[in-house]
Amino acid sequence: MQDDIRMAGNSFGKIFRITTFGESHGEGVGVVIDGCPPRIPLTREDFVRDMARRRPGGTPVASPRQEADRVEIQSGVFEGITTGAPLMLFIRNQDADSRPYEVLRQVFRPGHGDYSYFKKYGHFDFRGGGRYSARETAARVAAGVVAGKILDPVGVKVMAYTVELGGVKAKDMDLSLIEKSSFFCPDMLASKKMEEIVSNVRKEGNSLGGIVEILVKGCPAGLGEPVFDKLDADLAKALMSVGTVKGVEIGAGFEAARLTGSENNDPIAPGGFRSNHAGGILGGISNGDDIVLRAALKPIPSINLEQDTIDRQGEPSKLKFTGRHDIASIPRIVPVFEAMVKIVLADHYLCAKATQSKGH
Numbered sequence: 001m002q003d004d005i006r007m008a009g010n011s012f013g014k015i016f017r018i019t020t021f022g023e024s025h026g027e028g029v030g031v032v033i034d035g036c037p038p039r040i041p042l043t044r045e046d047f048v049r050d051m052a053r054r055r056p057g058g059t060p061v062a063s064p065r066q067e068a069d070r071v072e073i074q075s076g077v078f079e080g081i082t083t084g085a086p087l088m089l090f091i092r093n094q095d096a097d098s099r100p101y102e103v104l105r106q107v108f109r110p111g112h113g114d115y116s117y118f119k120k121y122g123h124f125d126f127r128g129g130g131r132y133s134a135r136e137t138a139a140r141v142a143a144g145v146v147a148g149k150i151l152d153p154v155g156v157k158v159m160a161y162t163v164e165l166g167g168v169k170a171k172d173m174d175l176s177l178i179e180k181s182s183f184f185c186p187d188m189l190a191s192k193k194m195e196e197i198v199s200n201v202r203k204e205g206n207s208l209g210g211i212v213e214i215l216v217k218g219c220p221a222g223l224g225e226p227v228f229d230k231l232d233a234d235l236a237k238a239l240m241s242v243g244t245v246k247g248v249e250i251g252a253g254f255e256a257a258r259l260t261g262s263e264n265n266d267p268i269a270p271g272g273f274r275s276n277h278a279g280g281i282l283g284g285i286s287n288g289d290d291i292v293l294r295a296a297l298k299p300i301p302s303i304n305l306e307q308d309t310i311d312r313q314g315e316p317s318k319l320k321f322t323g324r325h326d327i328a329s330i331p332r333i334v335p336v337f338e339a340m341v342k343i344v345l346a347d348h349y350l351c352a353k354a355t356q357s358k359g360h
């Protein structure tokens with residue numbers, strides 16, 4: 001596969017189009033946003049909250065790598081307001097330690113991208129996971145802040161939270177408590193149990209997976225473009241494009257397969273839908289109800305336990321990987337999902353406006 005291979009797939013979106021760049025242990029990561037409307041007030045302070053919610057070093061679950069994750073606005077803003085020109089946002093890497101990754105010159109981490117990148121490109125920056133590192137998601141969070149500024153005046157609110165971690169499920173869903181939990185979990189009792197299980201698994205040198213739900217309130221009916229750019233198709237791609245995601249559900253999701261039509265259909269009344277198994281999307285177009293998505297996350301692949309692998313010559317090898325790692329992609333993935341959903345909705349909102357006929 002290695003001859004004449006180029007790296008494609010760095011851009012996402014049609015009108016509000018993002019292109020991310022950078023590597024975990026290079027100069028930094030960033031995003032170019034093309035198609036951002038003019039006259040949106042934007043300063044570096046706008047990024048502080050969401051970047052802090054994603055950055056490592058913030059919680060006991062996350063990698064201790066210390067990154068300030070300050071967003072530099074390199075272009076597209078004049079006097080604190082977007083001009084409509086491409087926006088370039090840059091986040092410098094400050095605390096990269098490449099030493100533990102030297103071993104990856106020879107052997108592949110089971111569960112990670114090392115093996116498939118080697119097979120495809122033959123040469124790649126494996127330090128800190130390079131291009132396939134979750135560090136790239138910092139750029140997405142920055143783009144999500146800009147997308148949020150397009151959605152705010154429309155009244156669209158996007159909120160993500162943890163509903164399961166290491167087999168511990170949230171039962172009491174009090175969404176006002178999310179920011180109080182180290183895992184953005186709306187159930188404080190479950191959050192405490194998650195802390196315990198994470199602490200035990202960390203001592204064992206192992207890692208955990210979980211499930212995050214994303215709720216969109218205030219999305220107008222009519223977003224989504226038949227047939228390949230259906231809203232649910234684009235949202236699923238947006239979530240699936242984040243590392244560790246192995247499954248995406250919309251509304252009743254896999255549970256819908258076990259319902260009859262009369263159970264699954266959402267009865268329509270003059271005031272709206274009486275239930276929401278559809279998750280706010282019918283025929284690939286938003287129906288005005290809440291959009292509900294869930295993503296299933298595999299455990300973090302880099303673990304501190306010896307595992308069987310092979311080296312670049314295909315010979316059997318053993319690997320016990322040290323270095324600074326998250327125990328789970330939760331909680332850092334939570335703001336990444338919010339950002340990706342905002343990016344999709346902003347793109348579809350601008351698309352709907354662009355294709356609206358004047359007489360409508």
Ligand SMILES: Cc1cc2nc3c(=O)[nH]c(=O)nc-3n(C[C@H](O)[C@H](O)[C@H](O)COP(=O)(O)O)c2cc1C
Pocket residue numbers: 063111112113129132133134137242243244245298300301302324325326327328329330332333336
């Ligand atoms: C927020 C977040 C944090 C992550 N942290 C780590 C980490 O510390 N160490 C690691 O090996 N993988 C980490 N990952 C997972 C890898 O990026 C991912 O598993 C890898 O690129 C392989 O891709 P795949 O899981 O989609 O197959 C993280 C992922 C996310 C989304």
